[in-house]
Amino acid sequence: MSPFATLLLRDIKLAARSGGSAALALSFFALVATLMPLGIGADLRLLARVAGGVLWVGAVLSALLSLDRLFQGDYEDGSLDLIALSPLPLELTALAKIAAHWLSTGLPLTLLSPLLALLFNLPAAATGVLFVSLLIGTPAVSAIGAIGASLTLSLKRGGLILPLIILPLLAPAVIFGAGAVSAALDGLGAKDALGLLAAFAFAAVLLSPFAAAASVRLNLGS
Amino acid sequence: MNFDMGTYGAYIWPAYGVSALALIGATVWTVLAWRRAKTRLARLEKRI
Amino acid sequence: MQFLFRYANPHNFMRLSGAVLPFTAIATALCIGTALYLGFTAPPDYQQGRTVLILFIHVPAATMAMTVYGAIAILSLLSLVWRHPLSDTAARAAAPFGALFTTLGLITGSLWGKPMWGTYWVWDARLTSFLLLLFLYLGYMALWNAIEDESRAARAAAILALVGAVNIPIIKFSVNWWNTLHQGESIVSGALAPVFLAPLLIMMLGYLLLFLTLWMIRIRTAILERRARNLMQGGAA
Numbered sequence: 001m002s003p004f005a006t007l008l009l010r011d012i013k014l015a016a017r018s019g020g021s022a023a024l025a026l027s028f029f030a031l032v033a034t035l036m037p038l039g040i041g042a043d044l045r046l047l048a049r050v051a052g053g054v055l056w057v058g059a060v061l062s063a064l065l066s067l068d069r070l071f072q073g074d075y076e077d078g079s080l081d082l083i084a085l086s087p088l089p090l091e092l093t094a095l096a097k098i099a100a101h102w103l104s105t106g107l108p109l110t111l112l113s114p115l116l117a118l119l120f121n122l123p124a125a126a127t128g129v130l131f132v133s134l135l136i137g138t139p140a141v142s143a144i145g146a147i148g149a150s151l152t153l154s155l156k157r158g159g160l161i162l163p164l165i166i167l168p169l170l171a172p173a174v175i176f177g178a179g180a181v182s183a184a185l186d187g188l189g190a191k192d193a194l195g196l197l198a199a200f201a202f203a204a205v206l207l208s209p210f211a212a213a214a215s216v217r218l219n220l221g222s
Numbered sequence: 223m224n225f226d227m228g229t230y231g232a233y234i235w236p237a238y239g240v241s242a243l244a245l246i247g248a249t250v251w252t253v254l255a256w257r258r259a260k261t262r263l264a265r266l267e268k269r270i
Numbered sequence: 271m272q273f274l275f276r277y278a279n280p281h282n283f284m285r286l287s288g289a290v291l292p293f294t295a296i297a298t299a300l301c302i303g304t305a306l307y308l309g310f311t312a313p314p315d316y317q318q319g320r321t322v323l324i325l326f327i328h329v330p331a332a333t334m335a336m337t338v339y340g341a342i343a344i345l346s347l348l349s350l351v352w353r354h355p356l357s358d359t360a361a362r363a364a365a366p367f368g369a370l371f372t373t374l375g376l377i378t379g380s381l382w383g384k385p386m387w388g389t390y391w392v393w394d395a396r397l398t399s400f401l402l403l404l405f406l407y408l409g410y411m412a413l414w415n416a417i418e419d420e421s422r423a424a425r426a427a428a429i430l431a432l433v434g435a436v437n438i439p440i441i442k443f444s445v446n447w448w449n450t451l452h453q454g455e456s457i458v459s460g461a462l463a464p465v466f467l468a469p470l471l472i473m474m475l476g477y478l479l480l481f482l483t484l485w486m487i488r489i490r491t492a493i494l495e496r497r498a499r500n501l502m503q504g505g506a507a
Contacts, residue, residue, distance in 0.1 A: 172444035
């Protein structure tokens with residue numbers, strides 16, 4: 001099995017074992033989706049209108065929860081030094097970790113979203129768009145999140161700075177993702193928004209490993 | 223100089239007030255920090 | 271590059287900045303004073319009334335907010351690629367001013383907007399992008415403060431600044447796509463009568479000179495602080 005696949009599977013297994021990061025993210029996501037209507041009110045028409053934004057922000061925040069541990073576990077016990085020395089380029093290591101994070105967090109969140117959309121009275125077509133937007137967009141969250149995680153991996157309380165660093169960078173994803181759902185609700189085509197989201201996610205996944213690898217290097221070196 | 227702002231005074235004066243406060247405050251803070259650093263360095267160098 | 275590097279060492283910077291500072295300080299006062307005089311003696315704008323006066327302090331603040339981030343991005347690049355010695359210090363010193371200008375841009379923009387559009391806040395493209403820019407500044411400063419080792423902090427902050435710089439056009443595009451209520455580019459280009467253009471441009475120059483003056487002082491302060499730290503570590507026994 002290639003080193004990339006080995007690393008990927010190992011990280012997924014670790015995520016599944018250590019308090020089930022998927023379970024935590026899913027519970028948090030569901031809680032946010034529950035609290036929001038309590039705050040907004042039970043007006044079903046209104047809830048349907050805000051569903052795209054609320055669920056998108058909820059998904060981003062839920063994915064954030066496990067991000068600070070992305071590199072930290074390996075950094076603390078020295079594995080990261082070994083991984084950095086391995087023949088696998090650090091950029092691919094970062095990509096593997098991004099993929100593992102998405103598979104163990106972003107993807108489960110996406111799969112849960114149609115159920116939560118029910119709470120918001122979101123019509124079927126818009127729910128479909130929500131699902132697709134999260135499917136396309138959550139990889140960007142993992143990718144950009146990895147940049148924040150690698151920059152803050154040496155910090156003990158790094159988890160507090162991480163959201164501050166990456167949330168502004170994720171604004172386009174929220175804008176395009178929720179925008180797609182709104183467009184679907186209004187009966188307009190969601191294709192434009194989804195296309196922009198896909199472009200953003202593609203660029204994020206392509207470029208983030210370079211920034212993340214550079215950050216890991218600076219934290220391991222000097 | 224025409225200082226009659228009509229109804230807009232409630233917006234114009236606070237805007238200028240906040241800006242003046244912020245920029246003057248930034249200047250004061252910067253100069254004070256410089257003086258502090260200068261004094262401290264002078265004291266340290268005298269000891270050597 | 272060689273020319274730049276010659277002034278990159280702290281000693282030369284102290285000399286150069288020390289010589290230039292009095293002039294930039296005086297020029298700052300002159301520009302701001304002149305702009306204020308011209309602005310307050312101009313007649314009311316036929317469309318905006320006296321609120322055009324707010325533009326004179328909104329546009330310069332907003333422009334500086336973006337200029338400073340651009341400067342930080344360039345310095346970060348210099349720091350990462352060419353290991354330019356003073357660039358980390360300079361970048362870190364610029365950030366608080368950038369955040370301040372961004373905040374002023376938001377406040378003055380909001381106060382300009384209330385009489386124009388009726389509300390203190392509108393989620394239009396410019397203001398929203400500015401709000402996000404403020405968070406980028408805060409994150410940058412927070413990262414510098416959080417990492418204890420200075421050279422590590424410098425490089426991490428540089429990476430963050432560059433990632434932010436790449437993202438800013440994307441953020442602006444996405445926010446523009448999302449909403450268009452703002453008056454658009456007409457604020458500075460063409461729609462402003464010449465009698466208002468002069469105070470606006472002079473004030474922009476004044477803000478720029480103010481930033482350069484304060485920035486140089488802050489860098490000088492950082493250099494002195496480092497010397498003091500070195501003395502304490504070397505001398506303390």
